[in-house]
Structure formats: C-alpha cells, structure tokens
C-alpha cells in the first residue's frame with residue numbers, strides 16, 4: 001500500500017506538470033479534432049491486457065492515441081455549441097472529489113457533502129435573484145433536471161396516482177414548449193410516459209421567443225378536445241439563438257389554468273448573476289421549477305446542473321424510496337438528496353461549485369460574464385458593418401447568429417455556401433464553431449464563453465470567417 005502510494009505520488013506530479021503544459025499550450029492544438037471515424041478505435045487493441053501495465057505506458061498511449069481524437073473545449077478559440085467551460089479552482093476541487101471518492105446519496109454517507117450542497121445552492125439563489133423560498137439540488141445535467149420536473153408535474157397532477165397505479169385514468173396529458181425549445185424536453189416527455197405526440201410546440205415570434213397568446217389558444221383547444229394540460233416549459237436562452245420566452249405572461253397563463261411551469265435556463269441562467277439580466281425572471285415566484293447549468297457558463301467543470309423547486313415536498317414525494325437498507329436515524333432531520341431526483345448515487349459536485357464561487361468571488365464571476373458579453377457585442381458590430389453579412393437573431397448574451405449573404409444568391413445557394421464556410425473554417429483547426437437553422441436559414445453560430453477567451457481571439461476568428469467566406473463566394 002505504502003509503496004503504491006509513492007508510485008501514485010510520482011505519477012500524480014508528472015500528470016500535473018503535463019496538465020499545466022497542456023493548458024498553457026492548448027491553443028497549439030487544432031480546436032476541432034481532425035480524425036476520421038474509427039481512426040482512434042482501430043488504433044486500440046481488440047483485447048484487454050491480461051496483466052497490469054505501468055501508468056507511464058498507458059500515459060504515453062493517451063498522448064499518442066487519445067489526444068489527437070480530442071476536441072479542445074478549453075481552447076479559447078472554441079466557439080461551438082455552448083461552452084463546457086472549466087477553471088483552475090474547479091479542476092482542483094475535481095481532484096479532491098476523486099480522492100475522497102464520496103457517494104453523496106444520503107446525509108449520513110457524508111454529512112459535509114449534503115450540507116455544503118444546501119449552502120452553495122442557497123448562495124446560487126442569492127447570486128441569481130431566485131426566490132429565497134425555492135429549494136435547490138444539484139443534478140448531473142439539465143436533461144435530468146427537466147425530466148425530474150416533468151415527472152413531478154405529472155405526479156402532482158395525478159395526485160401521485162400514476163406513481164402508484166400507472167396511467168389507467170390519466171391519458172392524454174399535455175406538455176407545452178416553444179418550437180425553439182431544447183430536445184431534452186421531448187426526450188423527457190417520452191421517458192415520463194406521456195408520449196411525444198402530447199408535447200405541443202408553440203409558435204415563436206420574430207425574436208424566436210414563445211408567443212403567449214398561441215400558448216393560451218393551444219391550451220384551450222386541448223381542453224375542448226378532451227386533452228389534459230399539465231405542464232409548460234419556458235426557455236430563458238434557447239439553444240439555437242438564446243431567445244428568451246416572456247416569463248411573466250407565461251406565468252399568468254399557467255396560474256389561470258393551474259399548469260406546472262418549468263423554466264429551462266440551462267445556458268443563459270448564469271447571466272442572472274448580473275443584475276442587468278434579472279428582467280428575464282420577472283414573475284419567477286410563480287414558477288414551479290427552474291434549471292441552469294453552472295457547467296456551461298459558470299466555470300464549473302461538467303457535470304453540474306443547478307435545479308430549484310418551489311415545493312420540495314412534491315419533488316421528494318415523487319422520487320422518495322426507502323428500502324430497509326437505506327434507513328438511517330437522521331432521516332427526518334436532514335436532506336437526503338437521493339430522494340430529490342433520479343439516481344441513487346451522486347457525486348460530490350457541490351465541492352467544485354464552492355471552490356469556483358469562493359475563488360472567483362461573485363464580482364470575479366460577474367466580470368468574466370460581462371467581458372464575454374462585451375466581446376460578443378463588439379464582434380456583432382463588426383459583422384453588422386460588413387454589408388455582405390447578416391445578423392439573424394438578437395445578440396442578447398454572448399451568442400451571435402449570422403450568415404454570409406452576398407448579392408444574387410438564392411436561399412438554397414446561401415444555405416450551401418454557409419455550410420461550406422463552416423466546414424472550411426473548422427478544418428483549419430484554428431477555431432471551431434457550429435450552426436443552427438433559423439426560419440429555414442442555415443445559420444452560423446459564434447459563442448464567446450470559453451473561460452480565457454479575449455477580444456483578440458475573436459478578432460482573428462472573425463477575420464478568418466470573413467476571408468474564408470469571400471474566397472468561397
């Protein structure tokens with residue numbers, strides 16, 4: 001054991017040296033991995049080793065075989081999807097988490113893990129302006145949080161009868177979200193047993209936000225036709241274009257028809273730490289549940305999703321399970337977070353959130369976000385100044401949706417041209433961005449959210465996009 005630990009110490013120091021160099025040189029790697037399908041797979045032996053191999057040998061293969069197949073999310077020229085940004089305090093906490101190897105299912109399985117989670121979730125409430133009366137719990141992802149919300153809404157609606165007896169008296173339950181809402185909602189509706197044809201997609205306005213009157217019409221139409229409206233999901237920051245659904249008007253409809261309101265702010269929820277974005281959650285006291293991902297734009301390594309509910313009683317009643325082997329003396333005095341969601345076992349994620357919030361400080365986090373937003377606005381201004389480019393959605397946060405639109409091309413030609421620009425730029429390895437479709441238009445999507453991104457990175461990226469576009473016209 002002691003000898004093993006000395007080997008571990010040596011390996012660990014070597015890894016740290018490598019990690020520091022990796023992070024220092026991360027911009028030298030092609031941002032998007034340039035490998036072909038199965039290239040990595042075919043380099044790996046078809047059979048596992050019979051006897052153990054030294055860490056040094058495995059590490060060499062990691063560098064030689066694995067690294068070329070990595071897309072470098074922590075490269076500041078990563079502008080794809082949404083960021084999964086990380087930070088030094090978060091990585092350090094992840095190291096401690098893995099050393100402790102804690103299973104945070106119940107209070108007794110590590111009281112500090114549970115109590116730190118309760119504390120940092122309360123900090124997040126204060127930081128984001130969520131109501132003090134909400135209760136928070138960390139889930140792995142927003143997909144899981146939204147699934148928990150939809151199942152809880154279903155149970156509250158059926159007075160917990162679906163949990164006990166199945167669906168026999170509860171057919172045609174309906175869920176509503178906008179046409180721009182995230183695919184995790186459809187997945188959750190399927191898993192919750194409601195049937196994806198019972199997910200009603202509501203039309204959006206010219207800013208890609210849900211039209212409340214369309215929501216109310218759909219609910220009324222459903223009631224007339226014998227359907228049972230249960231739950232509405234409002235998006236604060238859609239994935240395609242970061243559109244913000246009008247929460248206050250949606251809450252009014254949910255109150256009127258007694259519908260569960262879940263708020264999916266997976267990405268843009270982080271912006272609530274800036275007072276200038278609190279307009280988004282006007283009316284939030286009326287919502288039943290809310291999710292945002294510190295693992296996207298709050299410098300906390302994937303995975304860490306912050307889920308808040310108005311009434312923790314409904315959540316716990318939906319998921320609680322108490323077999324004999326899980327009973328403990330403290331059950332009625334403490335939070336047992338395994339009853340607040342789907343998995344039993346839970347990582348000690350609160351630790352990295354704690355390290356991040358303390359090491360940055362609220363002001364430090366605010367500065368970072370404001371810096372990203374201001375870079376996005378500067379670059380959007382440059383794009384607007386070039387008459388051959390077109391901005392396709394409001395730049396509300398740090399995401400720019402745009403396309404190249406030289407004169408004399410049909411819509412179809414423009415779609416093909418912009419797709420070509422995207423692939424051509426990404427194949428240089430100098431930056432990585434992705435696309436979406438807005439109103440049928442192939443849309444380039446530039447996200448400025450990597451922890452260490454600067455104006456200078458974006459100046460270069462914009463130049464590369466611009467030159468590539470003009471060379472392909």
Ligand SMILES: *Cc1c(COP(=O)(O)O)cnc(C)c1O
Nearest residue numbers: 141142143182184238239266267
């Ligand atoms: C990213 C995203 C999700 C899914 O997040 P996961 O944590 O990966 O499940 C859900 N909703 C929105 C709006 C998102 O942007």
